[in-house]
Amino acid sequence: MIALVRSRSAVRSCWLLAKRQSSHRSSASCINRCCKLSIPVGSFRDKHICCLCSSTFSMTQVKQPVCLIVIDGWGISHQSDGNAIQHASTPVMDRLSKGNHSELEAHGLHVGLPEGLMGNSEVGHLNIGAGRVIYQDIVRINMAVSTGKIRENETLVAACNNAKAKNGRIHLLGLVSDGGVxxxxxxxxxxxxAIKHHKVPNCFIHFFSDGRDTSPTSGVGFINDVLNFIKKQNYGVLATIVGRYYAMDRDKRWERNQIAYEGLVAGVGEKATAEKIIEVVKGRYANNETDEFLKPIILSDEGRIKDHDTMILFDYRADRMRQLAETFGLKRNFDTKVPHPKELHLSCMTQYNKDFPFPLLFPPESHKNVLAEWLASQGLKQFHCAETEKYAHVTFFFNGGREAAFKEEERCMIPSPKVATYDLMPEMSSKLVGDKMVEVVKSKKYPFVMCNFAPPDMVGHTGIYEAAVKACEATDRAIGSIEKACQESGYVLMITADHGNAEKMKDDKGGKHTAHTCNKVPFLSTGSRTLKSTLPDRAPAFGNDWQIAVAVEMRQLRPSAQELLSL
Incomplete structure (x- = not known):
């Protein structure tokens, strides 16, 4: 018996695998480049080998091998106008859609993104491979704030306790807007x-103005919001305002950081009061100094960063906070006469640099027992293939953010065509990917094989409708060749997508639409039972008679293996 896997993944996809009855390792391997495409992949005893040289698995060892195809940018839409998928000749996908199929969510909270946000290739493959929803940092923080659990955050509690034990002063530094980037x-x-809840006497807010991910002059609105919030809370002080250009540089322009630093530490900048700050900022606007470029405005001399103070940097994106964190917590990379505050206690919202020693409110999550890792732990061979544009997605992202291959995992990267834009070659390397997968399936070496087809997404991004149609047709042809090989070799074929794109090539005004969509995506299977839902829990699970326990991490939302569908 073989059980259908229900996996909490980006596209709510599933995989079939079966019990391996005995240990099997290739007894020999060839270091020659003997693949038909002459693309060596993988390694064996530190020797570079191809994916097809060693002996094949026995069908008595693996009852039902699986081939998973992830189509990039293949969404479902009933809107005909601008729908490249609907207008393309795709007989293979059309036929498979009449069999075992389901429509699956691939955006927003379904894949760990903020509500309503379109999916993307990275998140899609991360969730598919993990077999569970992987919440992005912004969502993890949103949930902690909305539920009030931020108060219980160990790093925040430690920062508050440190502030109370030292001088009762804590500083919050970060970009203040609703840009969400x-x-x-x-x-x-x-x-x-939360800091008020923990009764820290003084909380100072250092407001980094946006104007890049928001309107260039929207800062006055956010300043007013913060002042009203402080008044309502009867707690906190707006101490400094400075543009992100200075506070959040990422290009090693340390002279910019110096301007922000001297304002934050020494109060170097224009002085203002809370009552006059809106007037001051509007005056800056009148002189063409918009939010991003605001030089320091000092509202509280007492709010300067001083010896023994506690600091929290609250941006969750790393790249534009690394330099400021390094400046306050490690070393200054600029010359200044301003004395550096002694014995600062610095915490960061997320990991800005893996080598930084600072405590993190939301450290990186370790994605244990992702599908590829679980397969490796069972001694099962696997093969991952994509062309250059999507190779990282079937390897690094599918494997939970791990660069190196797992044991018994082999990979193949097909070069993407070297053209200026992919509308000039809309089929991209889909035929070569298909040919490679046909070889691999016919080799019967791997219980699990997967690939990605890039054309619908990459050509969809060009906005060229006619090219997107051709991209979908080329993808369908390649899938057809793989399907035939799967039928001949006893593989169950599963097809899904990471997000939509090519189904919407026109916007509501008839112009080009080049972005991803929030449309559902297909899940198609050549198995014998039809999916009954959109699979709200999607962790790989197996029937009891397989005698292979599914990874605990993949069971977080699975009722029981007995409830799974049989094929």
Whole structure:
């Protein structure tokens, strides 16, 4: 008996695997480049080998091998106008869609993104491979703030305790806007409320103005919001305002950081009061100094960063906070006469650099027992293939953010065509990917094989409708060749997508649409039973008679293996 896997993944996809009855290792291997495509992959005893040289698995060892195809950018839409998928000739996908199929969510909270946000290739493959929803940092923080659990955050509690034990002063530094790219104003509000809850006497807010991910002059609105919030809470002080250009440089332009630093530490900048700050900022606008480029405005001399103070940097995106964290916590990379505050206690919202020693409120999550790792732990061979544009997605992201291959995992990267834009060659390398997968399936070496087809997404991004149609047709042809090989070799074929794109090539005004969509994506299977739902829990699970326990990490939302469908 073989059980259908229900996996909490980006596209709510499933995989079939079966019990391996005995240990099997290739007894010999060839170091020659003997693949038909002459693309060596994998390694054997430190020797570079191809994926097809060693002996094949026995069908008595693996009852039902699986071939998973992830189509990039293949969404479902009933809107005909601008729908490249609907207007393409795709007889293979059309036929398979009449069999075992389901429509699956691939955006927003379904894949660990903020509500309503379109999916993407990285998140899609991460969730598919992990067999569970992988919440992105912004969502993890949103949930902690909205539920109030931010108050219980161990690093935050430690920071508050440190502040109370030292001098009763804590500083919050970060981008204050609702842009949602580097930070979110609601996170800052949640931190202030939590710090107040822990009865730290003084909380100072250092407001980095946006104007890049938000309107260039939207800062006055956010400043006003913060002042109203402080008044309502009867807690907190708006101490400094400085543009992200200076506070959040990422290009080693340390002279920019110096301007922000001297304002934060020494109060170097224009002085203002809370009552006059809106007027001051509007005056800056009148002189063409917009939010991003605001030089320091000092609202509280007492709010300067001083000896023994506690600091929290609350941006969750790493790249534009590394330099400031290094400046306050490790070393200054600029010359200044301003004395550096002694014995600062610095914490960061997320990991800005793996080598930084600072405590983290939301450290990186370790994605244990992702599908590839679980297969390796069972001694099962696997093969991952994609062309260059999507190779990282079937390896690094599918494997939970791990660069190195797992044991018994082999990989193949097919070169993407070297053209200026992919509308000039809409089929990209789909035929070569298909040919490689046909070889691998016919070799019967791997219980699990997977590939990605890039054309619908990459050509969809060009906005060229006619090219997107051709991209979908080329993808369908390649899938057809793989399907035939699967039928001949006893593989169950499963097809899904990571997000939508090519099904919407026109916007509501008839112009080009080049972005991903929030549309559902297909899940198709050549198995004998039809999916009954969109699979709200999607962790790989197996029937009891397999005698192979599914990874605990993949069972977090699975009722029981007995409830799974049989094929």
């Amino acid at each position: 580097h930070s979110h104003i609601n996170h800052m509000y949640g931190l202030v409320e």
